[in-house]
Amino acid sequence: VLIIADESANHAFVASDLLSQAEHAPGISILVTSSEEVANGVLREISRQIETSTRRDLIKESLDKFGVIVIAKDMNEAVDISNTLAPEHLLVMVKNEDEVLSGLKHAGAIFAGPYTPVAVGDYFAGPSHVLPTGGTARFFSGLSVNDFLKRTSIISYSEEVLRSAADDIITIAESEGLQAHANSVRIRIDK
Numbered sequence: 001v002l003i004i005a006d007e008s009a010n011h012a013f014v015a016s017d018l019l020s021q022a023e024h025a026p027g028i029s030i031l032v033t034s035s036e037e038v039a040n041g042v043l044r045e046i047s048r049q050i051e052t053s054t055r056r057d058l059i060k061e062s063l064d065k066f067g068v069i070v071i072a073k074d075m076n077e078a079v080d081i082s083n084t085l086a087p088e089h090l091l092v093m094v095k096n097e098d099e100v101l102s103g104l105k106h107a108g109a110i111f112a113g114p115y116t117p118v119a120v121g122d123y124f125a126g127p128s129h130v131l132p133t134g135g136t137a138r139f140f141s142g143l144s145v146n147d148f149l150k151r152t153s154i155i156s157y158s159e160e161v162l163r164s165a166a167d168d169i170i171t172i173a174e175s176e177g178l179q180a181h182a183n184s185v186r187i188r189i190d191k
Contacts, residue, residue, distance in 0.1 A: 005033045015049055016117070023058060030069075034073065082106075092104070162189060
């Protein structure tokens with residue numbers, strides 16, 4: 001999980017989301033914030049909340065090995081960091097939510113606002129729970145019904161439309177050294 005949080009973020013909410021990721025198994029839990037106050041507040045909340053967890057040992061191991069807090073210079077840098085890492089789960093808890101969301105390009109699922117923990121997506125809201133991991137959100141989306149559909153393209157040109165595109169098609173085919181491709185167009189327009 002990666003969380004982008006600014007000074008408006010509720011420290012207890014951010015900590016609970018980091019802990020909820022860490023209780024799965026040792027895995028990466030990252031907070032990117034532009035505020036040292038938020039970073040320190042979240043650390044205090046983690047210490048407080050972890051004591052009541054039934055998976056305290058696993059959470060401690062996960063956070064010790066893979067927990068990271070990054071202080072970004074501003075929200076633009078936070079967005080850049082997130083896009084580079086392409087997290088499976090991305091939480092956004094900031095004042096200017098729409099501005100931050102508009103810059104995000106790579107995440108398996110984005111949970112926007114303080115009242116949208118990952119558990120909402122896991123158990124209730126309905127998006128796929130099978131999400132790209134390991135940074136693969138840069139080029140894959142979450143599993144959906146579209147992954148199980150076969151698609152076929154049907155292309156149909158009239159003689160007039162083929163004539164209007166013929167020079168371009170022939171030029172491209174010949175530039176690739178594919179004379180038969182070029183001829184398959186030429187034979188139709190030279191008749």
